[in-house]
Amino acid sequence: MxxxxxxxxxxxxxxxxxxxxxxxxxxxxxxxxxxxxxxxxGHRMLIDEGGFPAAPLNAEIxxxxxxxxxxxxxxxxxxGQVLLAWEKGRIVLRTGESGLEVSAATVGDxxxxxxxxxxxxxxxxxxxxxxxxxxxxxIVRESATAEERVQLLLERTMMSVELEGxxxxxxxxxxxxxxxxxxxxxxxxRSDPTPDLWGAGNPPRSRSVGIRASYLLDALxxxxxxxxxxxxxxxxxxxxxxGGWRVILMPMRKS
Numbered sequence: 001m002x003x004x005x006x007x008x009x010x011x012x013x014x015x016x017x018x019x020x021x022x023x024x025x026x027x028x029x030x031x032x033x034x035x036x037x038x039x040x041x042g043h044r045m046l047i048d049e050g051g052f053p054a055a056p057l058n059a060e061i062x063x064x065x066x067x068x069x070x071x072x073x074x075x076x077x078x079x080g081q082v083l084l085a086w087e088k089g090r091i092v093l094r095t096g097e098s099g100l101e102v103s104a105a106t107v108g109d110x111x112x113x114x115x116x117x118x119x120x121x122x123x124x125x126x127x128x129x130x131x132x133x134x135x136x137x138x139i140v141r142e143s144a145t146a147e148e149r150v151q152l153l154l155e156r157t158m159m160s161v162e163l164e165g166x167x168x169x170x171x172x173x174x175x176x177x178x179x180x181x182x183x184x185x186x187x188x189x190r191s192d193p194t195p196d197l198w199g200a201g202n203p204p205r206s207r208s209v210g211i212r213a214s215y216l217l218d219a220l221x222x223x224x225x226x227x228x229x230x231x232x233x234x235x236x237x238x239x240x241x242x243g244g245w246r247v248i249l250m251p252m253r254k255s
Contacts, residue, residue: 003082003095007075009048013039014068015218016046016247029068030111031061038114044215045114049244052091053084062111063091067104074102118248119230119237126232127207129154133227133242137220140213149252150216152238154207154231207231209238210252216240219247 018026018041029039035054039046055061071093075082083094092103119126140150209231220227224242231238238249 001082001084003075003078003080006082006084007072007078009052010068010072010075012218012221013037013046013048014065014072015221016044017041017065017068019065025111028062028064030114031055031063031106038111040112040114043212043250044219045117045248046219047114047118047246047248053086056086060111061086061091061106063106064104067091067102071102074100117237118246119232119239121230121232121236126230126236127154128228128230130226130228133220133222133225136227137217140217140220145213148213149210150213151208151210152229152231207233209234209236211238211249212252215249219249 013029016039017028020041021027023042026041029037031037031052033055035050035052037046037048037052052063074093074095078095080096082096083092085092086106087103089106090103091106092101094101219240222242222245226242228241229238230241234253235251237251240247240249
């Protein structure tokens with residue numbers, strides 16, 4: 001496996017793990033037979049296909065967070081191919097250049113039943129907007145601190161992002177074409193026809209939800225240029241998704 005690619009994958013998984021040692025069952029990631037990786041801190045959850053080698057048949061693999069941190073450090077400055085494998089109940093990373101080995105036992109507290117919390121919205125219960133990942137991340141970084149709340153508002157023909165600062169700053173807004181366009185476009189300049197997001201069978205209405213800015217930025221740290229955001233309501237999880245991955249983001253209400 002390429003060292004730089006693996007480092008990015010490990011860091012992405014680690015960013016969704018808990019750092020609360022009293023919740024040890026969340027301080028790592030679950031790896032399943034097909035290589036599916038799941039990590040959660042209780043507020044958001046990453047589901048990534050092919051992030052790690054496939055786990056042994058019928059095995060429940062728990063990769064501890066401390067191993068991921070050490071592995072990331074070992075991969076810093078490493079080029080070329082490295083070996084990542086399961087060996088006798090352990091996960092092992094070997095770097096070819098330095099001969100460094102990082103290993104840890106793949107056992108721990110039982111991972112929560114994560115499939116039970118994945119939203120399964122029926123037709124009409126949610127709507128999806130496709131956005132330019134880089135533009136959305138830029139707006140969030142420039143307009144909000146990590147602790148602030150990002151408000152997503154999905155209306156009949158567009159999605160807007162409203163960022164209300166905790167220090168009383170004025171709101172800032174970025175507007176996207178609702179569906180079908182990849183490029184970012186400010187709403188006042190839009191003149192082209194817009195597809196009917198709701199369709200003939202559903203009455204038009206807006207959907208709005210608040211998300212913590214740092215969680216949204218972590219979800220956007222992907223190679224994909226285009227990211228889908230599925231929005232249902234102010235108390236429902238938002239689902240961000242791209243090529244082979246999903247992130248479930250729990251809503252954050254105004255205090």
